[in-house]
Amino acid sequence: MMKFEQVIQKNVNAITWTSAALIAIGFLGEAVGSQMLYTVAFVLASIIAATPIIIRAVEALKVRVIGIELLVSIAVIGAFVIQEFNESAIVTFLFLFGSFLEAKTLAKTRESIKTLTEMAPTTAEVVQGDGSIVETDVDDVDEGDIVLVKTGGQVPIDGDVVEGSGYLNEASVTGESKLVTKQVGDGVFSGTILDNGTLKIKATKVGDDTTFAKIVELVEDAQDTKSHAEKFIDQFAKYYTPAVLILAILVGFISRDFRLAITVLVLGCPGALVIGAPVSNVAGIGNGAKNGVLIKGGEVVDTFAKIDTLVFDKTGTLTKGNTEVSDLKNYADDQNQVLAFAAKLESQSDHPLGKAITTYATQQKVAFQNLQVTTNNTIKGQGIEAQIDQHQILVGNQKLMTANQIQLTEAEETDLKNLQATGSSTVIVAVDHKIQQIIGVSDVIRDNVKENLAALKQLGIKKLVMLTGDNEITANHVAQELGIDEVHANLLPENKVTFVKQLKDQGHKVAFVGDGINDSPSIATADIGIAMGGGTDVAIETSDIVLMQSSFHELVHAYGLAKKTVANTRQNIIIAIGTVVFLLIGLIFGYIYMASGMFVHEASILVVIFNAMRLIRYHAAGAK
Numbered sequence: 125m126m127k128f129e130q131v132i133q134k135n136v137n138a139i140t141w142t143s144a145a146l147i148a149i150g151f152l153g154e155a156v157g158s159q160m161l162y163t164v165a166f167v168l169a170s171i172i173a174a175t176p177i178i179i180r181a182v183e184a185l186k187v188r189v190i191g192i193e194l195l196v197s198i199a200v201i202g203a204f205v206i207q208e209f210n211e212s213a214i215v216t217f218l219f220l221f222g223s224f225l226e227a228k229t230l231a232k233t234r235e236s237i238k239t240l241t242e243m244a245p246t247t248a249e250v251v252q253g254d255g256s257i258v259e260t261d262v263d264d265v266d267e268g269d270i271v272l273v274k275t276g277g278q279v280p281i282d283g284d285v286v287e288g289s290g291y292l293n294e295a296s297v298t299g300e301s302k303l304v305t306k307q308v309g310d311g312v313f314s315g316t317i318l319d320n321g322t323l324k325i326k327a328t329k330v331g332d333d334t335t336f337a338k339i340v341e342l343v344e345d346a347q348d349t350k351s352h353a354e355k356f357i358d359q360f361a362k363y364y365t366p367a368v369l370i371l372a373i374l375v376g377f378i379s380r381d382f383r384l385a386i387t388v389l390v391l392g393c394p395g396a397l398v399i400g401a402p403v404s405n406v407a408g409i410g411n412g413a414k415n416g417v418l419i420k421g422g423e424v425v426d427t428f429a430k431i432d433t434l435v436f437d438k439t440g441t442l443t444k445g446n447t448e449v450s451d452l453k454n455y456a457d458d459q460n461q462v463l464a465f466a467a468k469l470e471s472q473s474d475h476p477l478g479k480a481i482t483t484y485a486t487q488q489k490v491a492f493q494n495l496q497v498t499t500n501n502t503i504k505g506q507g508i509e510a511q512i513d514q515h516q517i518l519v520g521n522q523k524l525m526t527a528n529q530i531q532l533t534e535a536e537e538t539d540l541k542n543l544q545a546t547g548s549s550t551v552i553v554a555v556d557h558k559i560q561q562i563i564g565v566s567d568v569i570r571d572n573v574k575e576n577l578a579a580l581k582q583l584g585i586k587k588l589v590m591l592t593g594d595n596e597i598t599a600n601h602v603a604q605e606l607g608i609d610e611v612h613a614n615l616l617p618e619n620k621v622t623f624v625k626q627l628k629d630q631g632h633k634v635a636f637v638g639d640g641i642n643d644s645p646s647i648a649t650a651d652i653g654i655a656m657g658g659g660t661d662v663a664i665e666t667s668d669i670v671l672m673q674s675s676f677h678e679l680v681h682a683y684g685l686a687k688k689t690v691a692n693t694r695q696n697i698i699i700a701i702g703t704v705v706f707l708l709i710g711l712i713f714g715y716i717y718m719a720s721g722m723f724v725h726e727a728s729i730l731v732v733i734f735n736a737m738r739l740i741r742y743h744a745a746g747a748k
Contacts, residue, residue, distance in 0.1 A: 129179050136176050140220040143173035147213050166209035173216030174200045194365070198372075202386035211717075218726045245315060248280035249273070251324060265330050273323045279316045282329035285309060290321020387711060387721060400696030400732040407739040408689030415743070416657070417682045418670040428652045428669065428686040430633045434585050435624060435646070437638040438592035438602060441656060443567040447477065449484035450548055451564035453539040462560040464492035465517045466553045469508045472500070477549055480565045503527075507551075518554040530554050536562065547598025566598070574606050576676035579744070583684050587632065591620045591646070620646045637679065654679065677744075684744030692739055696732040703728035 132139070146169035153161030174197065181193035196219050203212035250260045251270040262280045265271065270286065273279050279292070291303040294316045303319055306312055312325055314334035331337065368389065376385030405422035412419045419425055436442050456462045467485035470478030471492070485492055499511040506527065507520015518524055522540070525532065532540060532552075539562055543550050548564035577588060589610045592599050599613035612623060620636075624646050627634045636643070636650035647653030647667050655667035656674035671678040707724060710716025716724070 129183075132176050132179055136220065137224060139172055139176060140217065140224055143169040143213065143217045143220065146172070147217055150210065150213065163209060166213045169213035170200060170204065170209055170216055173213065173220055177216060177219060194369075196389075198369075199386050199389040202382060202389070206383055206386070208383070214723075218723055221726065245278040245280035249277075263331055265327055267327050267330055269327045269330075271325050271327060273318050273325060275318055275320055275322065277318050279312050279314055279318065279323075279325065281325065281327040282312070282314050282334045283325040283327045284311055285323050286326045287324035288322045290323050291319045293317045293319050384711075387717065400700050400736075401693045403733050403736040404689055404693040404696055404739065407736045408685055408692070408742075411740050411742055412682060412685055414740075415678065415681055416672040416675075417678050417685070418672065419682065419686070420668050420670075424652065424668045425686045425689050427633070428635065428683065429690040431635045431652055431683070432585060433587040433589065433627055433632040433634045434580065435589045435591060435627065435634055435636045435650065436608075437620075437636075437643050437646075438590055438594055438599060439567055440639040441637055441643075442573055442590065442602060442606065443569050446567070447480045447549070447565050448568045449480055449563055450546075450566040450568055451543055452484075453536075453543070453562040453564075454560070455536065456555070456560035459561070460488070460490045462553055462555060463488065464490050464495060465512055465515065465555060466519050466551070466561065466563065467492040468495040468497060468512060469500070469510055469517060469519050472497075473502075473508070477551055477565050481551065481563060515555055516557065519551060521550070522552065525552055525554060525559065528554070528557065530557055530559060532559060545597065545601070547595065547601045569602060569605060570676060573676050576680050577606055577608075579680045580683060583680070583687065583744070585683070589623075589627070591615055591623055617643075617645055621649050624649045639674070654682075681744045685739070685742055688742050689739060692736055696735055699728060699732050699735065 146165045150162050150165035150169065153159070153163075153165055177193050177200070178197045181197045184193060196215065200212045200216055203209070203215070245262050248260050248262050248265045248269075249257050249272040250265060251272055252258055257272055265281055269281075271279075271281055271283065275290070285306050285308050287308065289305070289307045292306050292312060294304055294313060306321075306323060311328075312323070314329075314337065372385045372388040375388050376382055379385070401422075405425060408425055409419050409422070419428070452459075452463075454462070463481075463485050467482045467490060470481045473479075482492075495512050497510050497512050501509050503509065503520070503524060506524035507518065509524070509528070510517050510519075518528055518530070522532070536559055540550055540552070543562065543564040546564070546566065548566040551563040551565065552559060553561040553563065581588070587610065588606075588608045589612075590599065590603050590608045591612050593615050594613060596613040599611050602608070603611040612619075615623070620643075624634055624636055628649075628651065634650045635652040635654055636646045637654040637656070638644075638647055639656035643655075647655060652669065653667040654669045654671065657670050657672035669682055671682070703724065707716055707721050710721070
């Protein structure tokens, strides 16, 4: 018996098309006046198509579930009793055909998962101790192994580049198709593709621990996690289906019209209602995965759509997290020469300010490496004084200038104060006892943050809050620059948690956006925790949503997508309930019958699926 059931379920599609062919033959028999051909064809079509439906109904009853299949099975048996074989054949065919189309369209909404899974690397070229290369199953690669990746190849592990350089396509992880340069010391992700170059990579994470494997797992789990709407509908269907069965019995008993009772069963099937919410969530979460946004489940989608307050960490979230030259005030005839002097001295220092200046000089293509430093003296708390090419160079703060009897002009003093007012650290460069440059160094705000925060407000965010451990001057400047509504500075991680709790106690629905270990408690405390993908593993594990590319356009996309998904779910529920109402009214007024009712029912299922599939193409307006 078990084998028979397996064979039937395995060949449901063949059964569907066979029943369709028999229905066509039945109508042909009617057209040529052959009652025998008409009856036999419809009886066979009914029996063949009803078999998998009845099997499913029995399996559901074994676990005490009264589902839609039971209603259809009873309706078919009833149609046989009243010898309406054409009705039973058409009803069962439409049910199977609807299931076929449902499976096909649902599969499309899961394409993001299929694409991700197919992209997973299966083998790796492991470098042996003697330098030889052995192709190894990716599951057999160990941490610490050196893996070779050539042009066009896929990175099979997470790791660090130890030899070579190249351009990686990281779209599978970050959602961004722009190629990324990788050199010795840079980290790489499993599943990314080497567009050009050759890399040797030391494995730091392998197998299921790689970022790519976790992405696939997160999205699979998310699409199987139910939303509030789905949980409600599951409970509703559990009681609704038996209620329809009882209603049909009452209708039959009162009206003495067996055909009418059977029709009530068919029309009462809650198919569109049951499928409406899950398909919206699957499509929405799939869209997010395709665009570098990992949303961990339907419940997260529901909650995020209700968020009215966004709370941000500053460093590494609103800002890039590394100091850069943000401004340069020049008073010299040759700006590059003075910058070269400063960069040469700072290149001998490990201080973050020094690194920012040397990086900036390199980006500006200023040659400083070959300059000769004849004397060099570091003065603690002030800076550096040195002799370069017979010029006396001072690079440091105002104390260093005062100690060397160098006074700032009124214009220079104003420039210095203006830079410091923005929260920038300042470095003054003097050449031969004359101030030539003031360099401002700060943690630079991420690209397009201001525009994307404005887009979030347009989408429905009421309040933007910044919580930071940085000083008040810097925090206020960043907040003013970005249009942040509320800012709190000089905070420890536990202080941030307190503020998040206060906002929740005031009735706000709060999402916290952060990237570091110190952000994890706040991410966990908020209604929704959002982690920058470039942040720490702890923040990513604790969060509800991960922005893989660590960009704010992903945040705008995620918020807009959550709102659209919830709205889409509501639309599907309205369509489903509207269909049932339409069918019942049609039944009362006599313009809906069993077969036509089943057709409308199956059509409503397809309508909610196609409505949900619109989410696959969604992209938030205003996201940059």
